Amino acid sequence: MDNSKMGKHISSQFDVELKGVRNSVLSMGGEVEKQLADAIRAIKESDHELADKVLSNDRKINAFELDIDNACTQLIAKRQPTASDLRQVIATFKTIADLERIGDETKRIAGVAKETFSSEQQHLLASLENLGQLVLNMLRMVLNAFARMDAEEALEVHQSDQGIDRQYEAMLRQLMTYMMEDPRSIPKIMDVVFSARSLERIGDRCQNIAEYVIYNVHGKDVRHTSVETMQDTVRKPRA
Template structure:
């Protein structure tokens, strides 16, 4: 979706620049999650350390985009749809930064030593994480195109993520019941799964921001409207 034309050509340039930086931040967050999951799967502490080092870059991107949005509000005094876009961007980068925190959480756990008998749980969580990465990739694509229908589809992908999360919890709980000595380590694996589950919630938030920008409607508590968007 192309942004509308404005009296000030420079305003267009600034808005497009900010959107480009949001997508760059999103791409980096997606990469961070992917690397963290790979580090967990491969028990690669060096890769996990790299993820932790990159966290500050994500944080810096959030601050820079936030400042750019503040400047454009002060200088251009945007109205209506332009202001909705800026508000959607400010909220989106907050959720992206928190997804970045999930990557560092996974990386922290990846630096722990797990017994070989728990590898099956690591594989389970890694696969679950890949589902979350796919959802993140799809919502970033919807954001790039400001595609309402795509956003509505991604929003409902969280149902699959939640169902998979329950499977992961059932497996880890069974593992701990069968082997009580495994509880401390398995609880760390569960903490990873919990963090990954929240990625889906953050992606849903971004879907709502896309719809808010395009439609001018707050859909946070309107599941019927979200469902209707799938049929447009």
């Protein structure tokens, strides 16, 4: 086999292996999305059994991370990727780390569903569910952006976190007011506060994944940059 054919063969093998890794990331993302959706539904329906299922299924997400991490390490060791290929592997490493952390936050959210709330406190759970639906939609969008390596959609996801932050802050004000009016409710309300915080953190994790997509597509690290810089990066031709 001449060098040109050998190079093409190695490149083809890398593409196949990288595609397998990407598919595994999407499977992991699908599991994380399902976990979050189940946690939110468990809160809405006060379903303790479903909450227990979410808590026990977290090990699936951990197993995905370990398997994909190992696959990426093998890719680097065997293929020694460079340029855009290396960016894809790096973006994958970072994405699965954030997906695993989203799974951890989801466990905390599911824990609230196992608590018993009075009829007067049910509206607080409704507010939590509303915030959860916004975050769930954000997760779905960023997974779609990752699947298609769509920098435009990734930018849209990144900017949508501002709406989640506003709703989170409004919910905190509501919860603080409720605790001042009824100090006996403080232990229960703090559970809701911690779950709302977990949802807000999931939004931040989705922002991170959006940044990895932009980095993969355009070859520029947009973390800690201004909105204008990120927009300019996305509008430029692909690297």
